[in-house]
Amino acid sequence: MIGQGILTVLSGPSGVGKGTVAKALQEKTKDMVCSISATTRLPRKGEVNGSSYYFLSTDEFHRKVDRQEFLEWAQIYGNFYGTLRLPVERALSGGKDVLLEIDVQGGLQVKQKFPEAVLIFLLPPNQDELESRLTKRASESEADIRKRLNWAEEEFEYLMHYDYAVVNDWVDEVVSKIQSIMVAEKCRTWRLK
């Protein structure tokens, strides 16, 4: 396992700021790549195929599911999301650390298939903060936001299945903590085997 990259999963309630943290982390961390998810949902304004997501038709997605090409996948808010297995495994074997910014269902699927993965749960400073962040996301209707907030509460129940919890107060502070977690994980004796 020595020389192999570490697979880190970053999850947390919608609106908690996973995307911002993942972006900042990637910019500041050498030899780390963010996995690009595949999804059947429509692109939001500014999202680019192959960069933000791989945008797939529902048919294409299901074909890849059938061929077991996904490391994890789930249906959320009526759309499918998943992580393609091959690019992740290639990066890890090449000594790169890989960050997956995925929901908790996906995170737990990854942990089952890759027990050596590191699961980090991003917590909002408080519930008001989370509502405010979601409300500022202009692309979603109020009904969508409500649906997301209810789901956020459910997501907290998954917290204890994660290895680490980091409160997203300051992005720089969160990035520094996640970098510390990655340094620490590389020193774990069971990874020497």
Add this chain to the structure above:
Amino acid sequence: MIGQGILTVLSGPSGVGKGTVAKALQEKTKDMVCSISATTRLPRKGEVNGSSYYFLSTDEFHRKVDRQEFLEWAQIYGNFYGTLRLPVERALSGGKDVLLEIDVQGGLQVKQKFPEAVLIFLLPPNQDELESRLTKRASESEADIRKRLNWAEEEFEYLMHYDYAVVNDWVDEVVSKIQSIMVAEKCRTWRLK
């Protein structure tokens, strides 16, 4: 457990540089104290009672063992070494992190009594480096050094019972890694309970 300091054990073969690392770590880490061991061995040149060690007579040491005043204790090279429980528990309750620089036998005793303790094993860059460091320690005879080196090999067998392993190449690098480990451990979800 929130607000409680973390108990970190630093162990490794004799001559690996635990003392230097512990000193540098204490200087650079806010809210961390090094526990002072008690011992029945004679002071080396420059060692001060109550600062380097608590130097106890064998009788005094055994009385404290009988009163269960030790968190861990062991006999090594004919002398007794131990960590008094009370000052460690006081510091942890006060939110201070406590560093114990102790041998592997002691480390495993601590882990049994404090499963939440973090055990770090300091590894020499290589065996030659370890011999060279011990040989430079002028206060010991060659026979003492041989005895210590044999024991060092045995100590490696304990490695896998430790949580983390850090190679002592550069002190600054080691200190930074141990600080990362402490940051990471404070984010572990099971410590939220």
